[in-house]
Amino acid sequence: MAELDEERMCWICLEGDVEPSQHTHWVHPCRCSGSNKWVHHRCLNRWIDELQSQYPKKPIACPQCRTKYLIWMPPLCRFDALLVWIDDTLNMVCPSVAMAALSAVLFFSTVTFGALTMIQIVGYNETLTLLHEQTTLASIALPTIPAGLLLTRHIRVDRPFLRFLHIFRSRHQDLQPEDLDEQGEPLPGAPLGDDYFDELPEEHGPEDINLQLGAQVIFSEEARGAAASFVVALSLPSFAVLLGRTVYGNIGNRYMGIFLGGITFLGIKGLASAYMRHAYLQRMRGRFVPQEVQL
Incomplete structure (x- = not known):
């Protein structure tokens, strides 16, 4: 009787017994004590529905005392149970x-x-x-x-070309001795060397990306490089046959001409990729931030 006489307050909507109504149903589903142990039945149902919509597999528990709620569902009739079983079977199969x-x-x-x-x-x-x-x-x-x-x-055919360009640049763009410390590391404020620029990521990003659904992802900047690499790889036989018939048509063996055409196509692709990488690094070396205010 003392529990019924104490002031009750719903811990969800924070309403109490100031204006009691016969349609208000109070429940005490957990081990909490005091006035906050009570909650409106309709408020609790809405709160449970919101949690289950966000976390369907997570058990429902009181946020204060962590007591798991015992949720009772009315039993299904045989027809409804059959429909639920069919739906679960389809979801599995x-x-x-x-x-x-x-x-x-x-x-x-x-x-x-x-x-x-x-x-x-x-x-x-x-x-x-x-x-x-x-x-x-x-x-x-x-x-x-x-x-x-x-x-x-x-198969990175452009690596030998990039290595040759790196050796050629290192002969002309080495850091001066006054720009290095005793351990051979660049001093603060020293010009950036080739090792720094060679470690920069590619301009168009990696070719391998996770495949996702949606037109926005397929036609995004990140996916264009992967799509181009995918199409070029699958078109290798066509270019090999084309170059074998046109460039190496004088060779008596047809298959040797196709093989040389494929090697030529890979070489042209690697050379073009190496040149684009070299041009990108040259642009990165020449970048600067203009001074807005003249001192």
């Missing part, structure tokens, strides 16, 4: 089905790309003969063609 469908689409896409690459290099009739006679081997080997082409992205 559908991700696996979707992953299998995406894997099948990716597999057939890689097989198709590998077959088109074989047609470009070997020829149409020879590729059809190979597919009819060695079906199992072709189904295993063809998907590895685009995978191998994508691995060529990690």
Whole structure:
């Protein structure tokens, strides 16, 4: 009786028994004591709904005494329970089905790309003969063609050119002895050397990024470098065949011409990348901050 006579105050809405109403339902769901142990039933339900919407798997507990609330739900009828079971089963099965469908689409896409690459290099009739006679081997080997082409992205052909440019610059742009301390480190205020600029990140950022959904991410500045590298790697056979037929068409062996065309394409790509890196570092060396106020 003493608990009913004490002044109650809801710790959520901070309203008390000043204006009691017959529609107000008070509950005491935890081990808290005092006037703040009471809470309106409707306020508690709203508070629980907000927490469950943010943290569905987190147990609901009192923020003061950390007592976990015992939430009782009315039992479902058989029809509702059947619908819930079907929904839970679909939620468990559908991700696996979707992953299998995406894997099948990716597999057939890689097989198709590998077959088109074989047609470009070997020829149409020879590729059809190979597919009819060695079906199992072709189904295993063809998907590895685009995978191998994508691995060529990690072959940095521009590194030898950049190393040569670094050696050439170091002969003309070494720091003077008066700019170094006893340990050979640059003094404060000394000009920046080649080692500092060589460690700068690339102008267009890394080529490998995490794939995310959304047009804003796909067409962002960070994704353009990765997309360009992806397309160039997959187009290597086409450029190899084109250069093999035009530049090395006089060679009697067709496959040797295609091989030399691919090497030439990689060399041109590496040389262009090295030149762009060199030009970017030269621009970084020549940057300055203009003085706004003349002293």
